[in-house]
Amino acid sequence: MKGTEVFDPRSHYFVQRRRRFGFLEDWRRRRRAIARGDDVRLERSPARRAAFGFLAGGDSKVPMRVIDARILEVAPGETTSTHRHAYDAVCFVLGGQGQTEIAGERYAWSRYDTVHTPALSWHRHRNTGAEPARLLAITDAPLVSAFGLARLEDIGDEPPAPDEPLRLPVARSGTAYERELAAAAASWQERQQARRHTAFADVTLRASPKGSRSALLVDRTLGYRTTGISLAMFEIRPGGAQSKHRHPGEALLYIVDGEGYSVIDDVKHEWRTGDAAIVHQYVWHQHFNASAERPATVIRMHMWESVIEMMQAAMDPVPLYEDEPGLEERMREVVGALED
Secondary structure, X not given: OOOOOOOOOOOHHHHHHHHHHHHHHHHHHHOOOEEOHHHOOOEEEOXXXXXXXXXXXXXXXXXXXXXXXXXXXXXXXOEOOOEEEXXXXXXXEEEOOEEEEEOOEEEEEOOOOEEEEOOOOOEEEEEOOOOOEEEEEEEOHHHHHHXXXXXXXXXXXXXXXXXXXXXXXXXXOOOHHHHHHHHHHHHHHHXXXXXXXXXXXXXXXXXXXXXXXXXXXXXXXXXXXXXXXXXXXEEEOOOOEOOOEEOXXXXXXXXXXXXXXXXXXXXXXXXXXXXXXXXXXXXXXXXXXXXXXXXXXXXXXXXXXXXXXXXXXXXXXXXXXXXXXXXXXXXXXXXXXXXX
């Protein structure tokens, strides 16, 4: 008779249920919507020859599930050790000047430039200026670690060697396996030849329907081939706001300059230069400039082109990006007209 069954709590259903709901309850308790720049503990590493600390993720006060944010500071004339890792990293230059050597290629940078160091490519950073060079590094280390693929190697003073070529057999047939080998080789070559550096001097902020001026810094459309990490800069005018919108997490918004606040799921979170607002979930959020005199400059970082696209495919037809009512309908009309 229905309702009288006796269930074994060791069955897979109950094991999975406890794990799934337990994880979500724990995550809701621990997650934070703001990371404070003042909380970053920069510690000089003799091995790395640089000062290093987490803003979000790692051993910071702000746990992350997909991306993290770290600060790296290199003293004048110093060169970091050569290392590589299983995760992608994009560095935004907060201040100073120098160069990054990736797999034997050198890229000079200065304030507000961006540099992509691909997963498993040997690289190091050098400060060529007279002031400390400070980099904000965004990585997908939490995601890679969740897959059990974490890997970090350091070879000290050895120069960054070129990436090792893929070891492939000579194709003798056109089976599914050979086609998979060919696709992997093509993808590897595409990443090898992809863009690595954006000079801020070449960036133009343009008016956005969302009420800010913005520009992409790292994105597939610019020739980058990251694991999906994308960076954009937006500037909110004095006393202005970016329009309300929602999308899945994880998005991190680093405050390059300015003061203001973000309203995330109807909760106000104030921020200033060096802080970061974090959108962990699918909730309405909006960012405001509290200054009546100065613009607020923000870097937005997420993994839309990989992680969130997977969510879109899995959740279809549920919309996973929405602008505020009124703007959403207007933008659909504008986009439709542009595509006609």
